Amino acid sequence: MAAQAQQETAVGSDHDSVRDREISVEQEHLDRVYRRLEEKIHEAEFLMNDAAKRGQVGTPGALAERDAQVFRAGIHLNRLNNEFEDFLFGRIDLLLGKDGKKGPDGAYTAVEPAEGAVRDDGTADIAETLHIGRIGVLDSEYAPLVIDWRAPAAAPFYRSTPVDPGRVVRRRVIRSKGRRVLGVEDDLMRPELKAFLDGGELAVIGDGALMAALGQARSHTMRDIVASIQAEQDLVIRAPAASVTYVEGGPGTGKTAVALHRAAYLLYQDRRRYSGGILIVSPTPLLVAYTEGVLPSLGEEGQVAIRAIGSLVDGAEATLYDSPSTARAKGSYRMLRVLRKAARGALELGPAGMLGGADGSGTGAGGGSASGSGASGADASGAGAGGADASGTGTGGANGTRSGRSAGNGTGSEMSGAEASGTGVGGANGTRSGRSAGNGTGSEMSGADASGSEAGEAEASGSGTSGADASGTGTSGAYGTRSGRSGANGAGAGNGSGVGTAAANGRGSGTAPASSGSASATAPTQLSFGDDGDGESPAAPAPVGPPTRLRVVAFGRRLELEAAELERIRRNALGGTAPVNLLRPRARKLLLDALWAQSGAATRHTDPELAAELRSSFDEDVTSEDSFIAFLDAWWPELTPRAVLAAMADERRLGRWARRILNPGEVRRVARSLRRDGHSVHDIAMLDELQAILGTPARPRKKRELDPLDQLTGLEELMPVREESQRERAERLAQERTEYAHVIVDEAQDLTPMQWRMVGRRGRHATWTVVGDPAQSSWSDPDEAAEARDEALGTRPRRRFELTVNYRNPAEIAELAAKVLALAMPGSKAPSAVRSTGVEPRFTVVQKSLGETVRAEAARLLDLVDGTVGVVVAMQRREEAARWLAGLGERVVALGSLEAKGLEYDATVVVSPAEIADESPAGLRVLYVALTRATQQLTVVSADRDQPDGSGVPDLLRD
Numbered sequence: 040m041a042a043q044a045q046q047e048t049a050v051g052s053d054h055d056s057v058r059d060r061e062i063s064v065e066q067e068h069l070d071r072v073y074r075r076l077e078e079k080i081h082e083a084e085f086l087m088n089d090a091a092k093r094g095q096v097g098t099p100g101a102l103a104e105r106d107a108q109v110f111r112a113g114i115h116l117n118r119l120n121n122e123f124e125d126f127l128f129g130r131i132d133l134l135l136g137k138d139g140k141k142g143p144d145g146a147y148t149a150v151e152p153a154e155g156a157v158r159d160d161g162t163a164d165i166a167e168t169l170h171i172g173r174i175g176v177l178d179s180e181y182a183p184l185v186i187d188w189r190a191p192a193a194a195p196f197y198r199s200t201p202v203d204p205g206r207v208v209r210r211r212v213i214r215s216k217g218r219r220v221l222g223v224e225d226d227l228m229r230p231e232l233k234a235f236l237d238g239g240e241l242a243v244i245g246d247g248a249l250m251a252a253l254g255q256a257r258s259h260t261m262r263d264i265v266a267s268i269q270a271e272q273d274l275v276i277r278a279p280a281a282s283v284t285y286v287e288g289g290p291g292t293g294k295t296a297v298a299l300h301r302a303a304y305l306l307y308q309d310r311r312r313y314s315g316g317i318l319i320v321s322p323t324p325l326l327v328a329y330t331e332g333v334l335p336s337l338g339e340e341g342q343v344a345i346r347a348i349g350s351l352v353d354g355a356e357a358t359l360y361d362s363p364s365t366a367r368a369k370g371s372y373r374m375l376r377v378l379r380k381a382a383r384g385a386l387e388l389g390p391a392g393m394l395g396g397a398d399g400s401g402t403g404a405g406g407g408s409a410s411g412s413g414a415s416g417a418d419a420s421g422a423g424a425g426g427a428d429a430s431g432t433g434t435g436g437a438n439g440t441r442s443g444r445s446a447g448n449g450t451g452s453e454m455s456g457a458e459a460s461g462t463g464v465g466g467a468n469g470t471r472s473g474r475s476a477g478n479g480t481g482s483e484m485s486g487a488d489a490s491g492s493e494a495g496e497a498e499a500s501g502s503g504t505s506g507a508d509a510s511g512t513g514t515s516g517a518y519g520t521r522s523g524r525s526g527a528n529g530a531g532a533g534n535g536s537g538v539g540t541a542a543a544n545g546r547g548s549g550t551a552p553a554s555s556g557s558a559s560a561t562a563p564t565q566l567s568f569g570d571d572g573d574g575e576s577p578a579a580p581a582p583v584g585p586p587t588r589l590r591v592v593a594f595g596r597r598l599e600l601e602a603a604e605l606e607r608i609r610r611n612a613l614g615g616t617a618p619v620n621l622l623r624p625r626a627r628k629l630l631l632d633a634l635w636a637q638s639g640a641a642t643r644h645t646d647p648e649l650a651a652e653l654r655s656s657f658d659e660d661v662t663s664e665d666s667f668i669a670f671l672d673a674w675w676p677e678l679t680p681r682a683v684l685a686a687m688a689d690e691r692r693l694g695r696w697a698r699r700i701l702n703p704g705e706v707r708r709v710a711r712s713l714r715r716d717g718h719s720v721h722d723i724a725m726l727d728e729l730q731a732i733l734g735t736p737a738r739p740r741k742k743r744e745l746d747p748l749d750q751l752t753g754l755e756e757l758m759p760v761r762e763e764s765q766r767e768r769a770e771r772l773a774q775e776r777t778e779y780a781h782v783i784v785d786e787a788q789d790l791t792p793m794q795w796r797m798v799g800r801r802g803r804h805a806t807w808t809v810v811g812d813p814a815q816s817s818w819s820d821p822d823e824a825a826e827a828r829d830e831a832l833g834t835r836p837r838r839r840f841e842l843t844v845n846y847r848n849p850a851e852i853a854e855l856a857a858k859v860l861a862l863a864m865p866g867s868k869a870p871s872a873v874r875s876t877g878v879e880p881r882f883t884v885v886q887k888s889l890g891e892t893v894r895a896e897a898a899r900l901l902d903l904v905d906g907t908v909g910v911v912v913a914m915q916r917r918e919e920a921a922r923w924l925a926g927l928g929e930r931v932v933a934l935g936s937l938e939a940k941g942l943e944y945d946a947t948v949v950v951s952p953a954e955i956a957d958e959s960p961a962g963l964r965v966l967y968v969a970l971t972r973a974t975q976q977l978t979v980v981s982a983d984r985d986q987p988d989g990s991g992v993p994d995l996l997r998d
């Protein structure tokens with residue numbers, strides 16, 4: 040480790056006056072830096088004004104130049120203003136180097152001292168002094184006033200140790216606020232030397248910056264460690280970005296801090312290369328919130344996205360937890376095979392909306408509206424030049440589609456499945472209501488009505504040039520068809536089946552106002568952690584099949600494909616592993632082939648050219664038929680990941696798809712968990728996998744709309760809007776970004792195989808930094824996860840690093856945690872704590888009630904520390920624990936054991952170690968995490984199951 044040579048004494052006659060003198064030396068330097076910064080700000084402002092003037096010229100060339108200048112100057116100004124707070128924090132005093140070469144930052148590049156830099160009598164002169172800050176500043180002669188912390192010349196500030204000091208004699212951390220220097224802390228790297236600076240002996244002040252930083256009270260946000268990065272950490276931060284940088288280290292060794300500083304370093308090193316974005320994957324939203332201020336404090340924003348593993352899929356957010364056994368099934372590789380089967384199997388269930396959720400869309404020149412609601416699924420769409428209405432409600436599934444020129448209505452309401460569609464130039468109505476399945480279609484040039492209502496099955500269709508009515512009612516089956524040139528009525532009613540035909544005359548037309556589609560859905564209640572385990576599942580939604588018959592009229596003939604033929608075509612189209620949604624054109628082609636074969640037209644021409652022409656007009660004829668379009672939509676719907684996931688909520692169905700992959704208990708638990716309202720982190724990885732399995736069909740590109748701002752020339756008009764649109768564009772690009780140039784995975788030990796696949800897709804061409812600690816893994820099968828990690832990282836070579844020093848926990852707490860480590864991962868080495876506080880962990884047992892005891896302990900710690908207190912409980916207790924602490928203020932928080940990952944507090948209360956350890960197969964490792972969160976004080980509260988001894992020490996923490 041970077042052992043600090045902490046010189047506790049000040050060299051000089053009076054300790055305070057030496058300190059004051061050293062502070063005033065640094066103040067003088069800071070004043071010079073500020074004067075220079077002010078000059079730079081004026082320059083930046085001048086650039087902005089100049090750019091504004093050029094903008095008024097209005098030629099395209101001047102506009103482009105102005106935009107570039109405004110952009111550059113804006114960034115510059117913004118950075119300067121931002122960096123004004125505490126941006127100068129370090130200084131190194133160096134011996135003369137081996138050669139006299141200078142780098143681009145104006146500093147000498149030699150790492151080792153020149154021969155003779157140290158005289159035989161052990162004295163030496165300081166040949167170079169460098170100040171280190173958050174950005175680099177040169178004076179007007181291009182000499183370095185401040186070196187950027189990421190520049191090569193700053194490396195000795197972090198790398199130098201008493202064992203390997205290089206040229207550094209003294210390393211100083213400067214504390215300042217705004218323009219005022221508050222203090223200095225020195226570490227002497229060559230304590231054996233008597234060094235002179237400008238003729239005077241080098242002064243050494245304070246205990247060293249590291250200790251000062253570690254002793255500070257914690258808030259709810261992480262601080263950067265830029266002033267006290269240690270040598271072994273610096274090696275990781277500055278490791279070349281090739282391939283994979285792999286970092287392991289115990290709790291508190293600075294893995295998260297190092298990962299964040301590395302992101303800033305990489306951007307500094309090669310901004311162009313990382314314009315592709317850096318993604319930092321964090322285990323929880325709490326850790327994202329805790330860490331997200333660090334990069335801006337290092338002067339980096341915009342190009343780095345910090346996202347929780349449950350927020351990687353746009354439009355979805357993990358809000359629920361799975362029980363450990365459900366998580367194990369969902370996160371393992373086995374789930375991949377289940378999802379592949381589900382994606383193909385879901386096609387057979389009919390339109391996507393039937394599978395769960397609700398979809399509604401309405402389009403039309405005149406108007407269209409659509410609504411769908413259902414416990415398990417509803418789909419409704421309306422399209423029309425005039426107006427179209429479609430609504431579907433159902434427990435199982437309901438579908439209503441309408442398309443027409445002037446007006447149309449389609450409704451379906453069903454216990455298990457109903458379909459209603461109407462198409463017409465004039466107007467068409469299709470209504471269906473029934474107990475198990477029904478179809479109602481109306482297709483008309485001017486008006487058609489079709490309705491069927493049935494306990495068993497009903498079908499009604501009406502078609503005519505002018506108007507047609509068809510209705511069928513019956514207990515088990517009824518059939519009513521109407522077709523005619525003008526108008527027709529047909530009804531069939533009966534117990535078994537009824538068929539009626541008629542023909543009549545009529546005419547209809549309609550117009551409707553424009554409106555857009557809407558959809559709403561209600562879903563079952565949410566279950567919390569552990570509740571998705573055993574017990575009765577809520578009623579499973581009944582499956583609804585896709586259409587089982589295709590009927591079209593082409594070349595004057597009625598053609599029909601029956602269920603068996605359709606099934607054969609589907610199987611044929613699904614062959615191979617191509618994404619399901621991309622196979623629709625292939626399925627469509629196979630349908631047309633089958634219809635073409637049935638039409639007998641193939642034999643009409645022997646001339647290949649004429650035959651091809653005939654075939655293409657046949658295809659055109661069929662594919663322009665509304666009934667064909669509607670059929671294809673229902674028979675090969677575009678599947679969404681959410682729809683397939685919702686389909687898996689049906690236990691019977693999931694059982695089919697997971698046969699011989701998941702056991703019945705797992706099927707029950709997974710299906711049950713998927714019926715909750717919301718997603719877990721594991722569901723998010725499943726959604727992402729499904730997106731890859733299903734694919735996204737190519738959509739016709741939207742025409743770029745003309746931007747009226749392109750025509751403007753005056754900067755006054757342009758600036759605010761321009762800036763806004765630039766930012767918007769950057770945000771949009773960041774949102775649309777699905778792949779990154781560098782991916783950093785924090786707490787990598789926790790990623791499940793399915794999560795590794797999800798993260799892997801975001802860094803297929805990236806370089807990687809992976810930081811983690813196997814001893815803190817909450818995933819039950821670390822070997823399987825390691826395999827998945829290796830697959831995600833591919834064959835890229837790994838550079839491995841180990842961090843060995845615990846900067847968070849005092850030795851007293853680290854020692855206690857090491858006992859659990861020995862149980863959780865026998866043989867693994869705990870990191871060594873860098874400091875000790877002399878305060879032993881406190882043990883207590885439940886007094887009146889668990890809640891009251893914990894509350895009293897938390898209140899006690901709040902009195903003892905200035906910063907935060909964390910109360911860590913088993914996951915199933917976290918809501919209860921929040922109630923125990925009500926009213927104690929913002930400095931204290933209740934956390935489930937899994938939520939505590941990566942966080943830290945001044946003091947912690949760990950509640951019932953046995954309960955935490957018993958909660959999952961990885962429980963001991965989770966307990967190890969819980970015990971290593973405190974920077975100052977730890978209290979352990981034991982309940983009965985902890986079997987505390989006479990001093991309150993629980994069984995798990997005894998020697």
Ligand SMILES: Nc1ncnc2c1ncn2[C@@H]1O[C@H](COP(=O)(O)OP(=O)(O)OP(=O)(O)O)[C@@H](O)[C@H]1O
Binds near residue numbers: 289293812940943
């Ligand atoms: N060089 C340093 N100077 C000052 N503070 C440091 C240094 N290194 C680490 N720390 C502090 O130590 C604490 C632990 O760091 P961090 O959270 O990055 O560790 P970690 O290895 O990610 O821990 P865990 O595995 O438990 O999540 C933080 O408060 C961090 O600021």
